[in-house]
Amino acid sequence: MAFDGITTFAICCELRQRLLGGRIDKIYQPETDEAVLSIRSLGQNYRLLLTCQAAHPRLHITEKKPETPLSPPMFCMLFRKHFSGGKIADIAQIDFDRIIEISVEVLNEMGDLCTKKIILEIMGKHSNLILTDENGRIIDAMRHVTEQMSKFRTVLPGLPYTHSHHNDKANPLLLHDEDSLFCLLEQNGTVLGKSFYQSLNGLCPFSAREICFRAGVSDKALLAELPAAAKQSVYTAFHQLFASVLDQAFSYRIYRESDVPCEFSVLPYFSMEAVSFQEYDTLSTLLDIFYAKQDVQNKILQKSQDLHKLIQTNLERARKKAGLQEQQMADTKDRDQDRIFGELLTANIYQLKKGMTSVSVANFYEEEASSVTIPLDSNLSPSQNAQRYFNRYNKQKRTEAALTEQLAQTYEEISYLDSILSALALADCEKDLEDIRLELHETGYIRKTRKSKKNLSTSKPLEFHTSEGLRVLIGKNNIQNDMLTFRTSSPYDYWFHVKDIPGSHTILFCAGLEFEKDYTMASILEAAALAAAHSKASAGSNVPVDYALRKYVKKPSGSKPGFVIYTHQQTLYVTCATPGKQQRK
Template sequence: MAFDGITISALISEIKDKIVGGRIDKIYQPENDEIILSIRSFGNAYKLLLTANPSNPKFHFTKESRSNPLNPPLFCMVMRKHLQSGKIVNIEQPDFDRIINIYVESINELGDYSTKKLVLEIMGRHSNLILTDENNIILDCIKHINHDKSSVREVLPGKEYILPPAQDKCNTLDLDYNNFKNNFNKCLNKKAQAMIYQSYTGISPVVASEICNRSNVDSSTFCESLNDNDCDNIYKAFLEVVIDIKNNKFAPQLIKNEVGKIVDFSPINMTQFSTFNIQHYSSMSELVEDFYRTRDFTYRINQKTQDLKKLVSQNIERCVRKKEIQIKTLKDIENRDELRLWGELITANIYSIKKGMTTVKLSNFYSENYETITIPLDGNKTPAENAQKYFKAYNKAKRTFDALQDQIKSNDEELEYLEGVLASVGNCTEEQDIKEIRQELRENGYIKKIKAGKGKVSQKKSKPLHFISSDGYDIFVGKNNFQNDELTLKIARPRDMWFHTKNIPGSHVIVIYKGEDFPNTTLTEAAELAAYYSKAQDTPLVPVDYTEKKNVKKPNGAKPGMVIYETNKTAYVDSNDKIINKLQQK
């Protein structure tokens, strides 16, 4: 969901009701393009976040604590000078656009009351945060824009504040049938969805698609192909949305797909996602913060694990290429027994073969039918030399075959290990998890070891994931191989139940024994966790082996996370994050 006019309207409706009349207690600037206003209003404390980040501009209440620089930036100092202790008197959204105006009344240097305006322009890479005086003169802005950066308008201290250039769109809140019909007729060569969001302020493509869905019109249909009845239905659906906006009738919701992945958020009910999982919120700010927290966390973890994924993937590719060569070599020597046979048949018939012959037909006395086979010969060699040539070729092929068995086993084990590490990288939930995987790869020779005392990994260990089953059983999930070994070999007791995906790299899962038989529900939930935290994530019917921990052993010299087990059962479960949402996590 774009941070569109409807989202802003829903946020203003919620925020305005709580802080208008309140006072700005403190002002912070934790990031170059971000401001937090600490506000006291009617006995309550709020933190209002305003950010002009080009990839993530937004505005909402926040509950998160942020670290602030020791020396506040200049813009923060200007904000404190003019707005600290000021009273918030109004919040507006001009023309239903992606602009928020916050009006703050304070006492100026002469002791007179004056009203300053804090403007947040949510315009993608052109987003900005601007402070103006009562005469609309810019006092300062978080991004200074001169004519070198923009030929359209300057945004600089001392300049008059001018709204961003109009986009030749109608104000959504002024919607009526005549202007809608006029816009419809002007956009006959456009699709219905585009006609809506390109003609009206504050409407994103997904909302335009929702309006089409409510009117039973395919959003990709060109307007020229629609009849008057279709046009009327689109208008009625659009008007329904506008009336809800005017009445502050919002329905904040988080939208997840069938496997529980977050798809989007919305301030209004989305009928087009009726088959999706919808999580309803009572607060628009909480919804927005949860959505962006999840998205930003995923982004940060992805950024910090990018080099690990690349390193492990490169080694996996190396193992795969190595295996291809090994298989080809096996194919090349699959006739090795034939080489020995030829040598033996030549030796047995050595007096009937003459030097200079290039082939010889001999009876195979090893077969039941004594069939005749043709053996190639080197005419420059004696029969004995030809026989010796085949024996040497056989012995070489046999040595190669025997060596390949060990090499293939070793390579397969390394491939399985690396795929497990790659799955562990995807399970990281904190920086310590990443450090531990990096250390594991260093200890196993995949990353160059660093000198003692430099870059040493923190002694603090990350903890396995801890869930409570529906029956109240403790379930632990290892997020990396260090944790897998710790869980299985040190923490788990003999009667605890151990789970792992069958022949698929993944986490070790332990269910703690409580002195009685494990309920089937708990066993299923643990199996689902093992399937989710594995390479088979988001796959249906994943086989998961489970057995008592006493049946699980670690071979001498095995890599981290590698174990063998026996006397197991196998469950087949779906792998998706519904189980994560279902269980209580401690």
């Protein structure tokens, strides 16, 4: 279910109950499109999240502590200036649309009590957070909209605020009879389900399907072909749904398929009765949980796009270089023929005369001593022609030696860049990205590393526990890999890594424990499966994973972060662990 008008109505009801009369203590702006208000209400402290990000714009109370910038943006400073210390007077939804107005009583510059507004417009990529003064003029907005950007409405400081007229949809709470409803539906569409959300504010496709399901009519039915009885059923279902909304008969549910959240609803949706669900006490708790992983993924994806582009560019360059070096290496494989030609010319130099373009001699390197024709340079003497072949042979020999070293370096670079891509896939916080940026700066891929503008929490390795209770730590990037392997673990812990494939260093903490008494092979297999799951082979089965005591793992001097050599290893073939099968802390 999208954050539609029904969800907006429900969250406004909840926020009014919990926040009316509350005081705004602090205001943060963790992201360019996100604000968090710290509100003291009814003896409790709440954090109200307002976000106008394109993917999941919404507002609700959140339990998450924001990672605040070291210096607040200009919008945040204006927000604080005009609304800090203000009292929440009202929280209202406009025309059952996804527009929420939070009225705040504050003292103006003259010391008089006035009402200013915080307005969140939830409109997908056009979402915005707008602040207005007591006269309804815009103080500032998270997204400025100029005349060049929109011919319908300009959103700039100092201009009067007007509600967005991004659609001509009707308020469903004002439709009180069947004729009014179907007259509106027929004006805006021909298919029943689609015409619902094209005609009415607050209805998403999920809710439109629910109305049709309750009426026993297909949401793909054509309006012109609906019989009178079907229309009556549809209107009854429509009326019942919105009566439940007005009565606040809410039931906050997250529906799951294969234990993965797929939808949520604020009412019992009959069309989802066959799907497993979990109920929550408040809508804010539901939204906090439902959007948690998606928010992190979206933020990490946005903030790592430049890193992905950088790594992909360097990977393509390295792979192209490897291809050219491999071709040059192949060209040196025939160098023995030049040596043989040189030796044959030296042995038969008495037959040669300057000006000859070729000579046929017996090839005594073959058992049959068959005749071979050797091309000659007519401008060179016999000895110079022989020396020319020896020089070509020696040059190709030197080329092969140099290419062998260069190819090893190129393959190492490709492996390293692949490990960075794996680290980007595992990154689950901004600190992980900062660590990767620092590593790329130290290895020369980034000239300057920008300093973080936020108070970021420390990034930690992934932590799991095997079914026998042993602790497993997995590095999320090469810096963590080195730290985990050479500082966190002890020499008698087990170290795991997929064989010849980029992946994370994995440590099974078993030092001081006795095998077969304190733990068994099951823990080793589970750790190996986790190592496979956090590698480039995460989608595979029968993945080879090497493991050895950590004391046999060494880091060559001058090698790149995350690169190690190891001995005394054993290899297991495992299927990648499914996240959740091992207990994650």
